[in-house]
Amino acid sequence: MNSILKLSEELLHNVKLNLPYENEVHQLSKLKYKNIIVKLATDNHKKAFWINIYNSFYQILAKQYKEDEIIDKNIYKTKSIIIASKRFSLDSIEHGILRKRKFVIGFGYLYNPFYPKFIEKLSVRVLDYRIHFALNCGAISCPPILVYDYDKIENQLELATHSFIESETILIENDKKIKTSRLFLWYLGDFGNFKKVKQIIGKVFHKNLSKFKISFQKYNWTKQLHNFK
Template identity: 45%
Template sequence: MPTALKYNLKYQFNLISLLDEILNLGSLKIKIYVLKLLVLLLALCCFIAVWCYGAQPVNKSQMDSCNTASMINPMADSMLKLSGELLYKVKIKADSKAVEKALSGLTYNQLFKGLKNDAAKKTFWVNMYNAWYQILAIRLNKTRPKIFTEQLIPVAGLSLSLDDIEHGILRKYRWKWSMGYLPQFLPQKTIKELAVDSIDYRIHFALNCGAKSCPPIAFYRYDKIDQQLDMATVSFMKGESVIDDDKKILTVSKILSWFKRDFGGSNGIRALMTKVFKRDFTGYSIQFNDYNWDKDLGNFDE
């Protein structure tokens, strides 16, 4: 018998023997308490197992795998233009119903296979998010928190929410309230299929939620998405950060607290500050600004 198997059997036998001794030594109340505790632990283990299983990525092998911004197909190009056109219509306060209908009329297969790399996904979904926040807030008069959770965005036969786009697709189905440390519990298959392959913290400096503390709205382009996200990051961090060299304190946007894991934790935040300000912040503590939720719709930067 293999050594590992012998060890496992011995361990299981010892655990059962120990449990048997506890039950034999204790009163009836203790036995019931121990059994309840074991049932609770078993249920917790099952819950964690299901949670972890649900967070496993789907097989995207049926897609033509390519995650570089240098290659794009005609269908993706058409979809990216539609997302940009929708945002432009919103900016100039023009009728966007025809563009919305075109996006809604896409097939799921076109959406799934067309946006084949993260550059295309980020370009399309950031523009969609920013356009639809304005539409929901202005045309439908939606406000927090329902504006984020109601599935009112029609695209490719789906009805998505702003949270579906941000936390499901752009943040690879991370749980909204976990600071980025935990996946969502049993995310929908469609969300997993449409999600990016890698979380890019820079999207937090591109998504506009209609508040004064939000980053401004820009028109993101597939061929310039990385440069644009870098510029958005530097601009936002320089505008929202305070450096106290005497006390060695960095005060940054609350966004970096809400999604701390996306930025690599405290060390990642310091590294980002070093990248932006071109200086070393080793040993500096981190604080977060209060978020100003006062309404600021139509905040375009160009």
């Protein structure tokens, strides 16, 4: 098994079970950057590794922040994650690597040219919108956390997408209305456009929703830690 992928799985497994994780954090900090480039050769390697890293470190960092009910948004910006002697923030992992160097804001249409070169080399070649249903940012409206396995990631992402959309979407068929997660609006460009969003949701419910009007529910930012599946 790819040792770097295994390390990300072990870290998240230990976080999930409230076991010591300091050794994995230390090993990640001492990795060789060139080895990461080699070992995370495909987009599926990158997605499995960085989703596990993001979900692990959100839980770790959240313990260091004051225990308010509402999430402190600074947690996403702080570059306190050290991997291969390089500093990452949760934002740089999500938007720089997994969203292929896009701005946090901009509805998914704007690329950010200011990411450092090492982020560019680590980022995915093709943005996969399903990562939005795998990353857990510690809020009630976030999808649950799963340990992602490279060998199973395609199936895991499909199941995560189906489960999240099904739980976060209301179809009002008489009025031809869709009420769904605000993630689709915030990252609209990642999904394509409103037509594509309806197709994605329609695939889950096995319905043609092209004539439906879509609206987006308020995101619940109340903190919810340890939401593992």
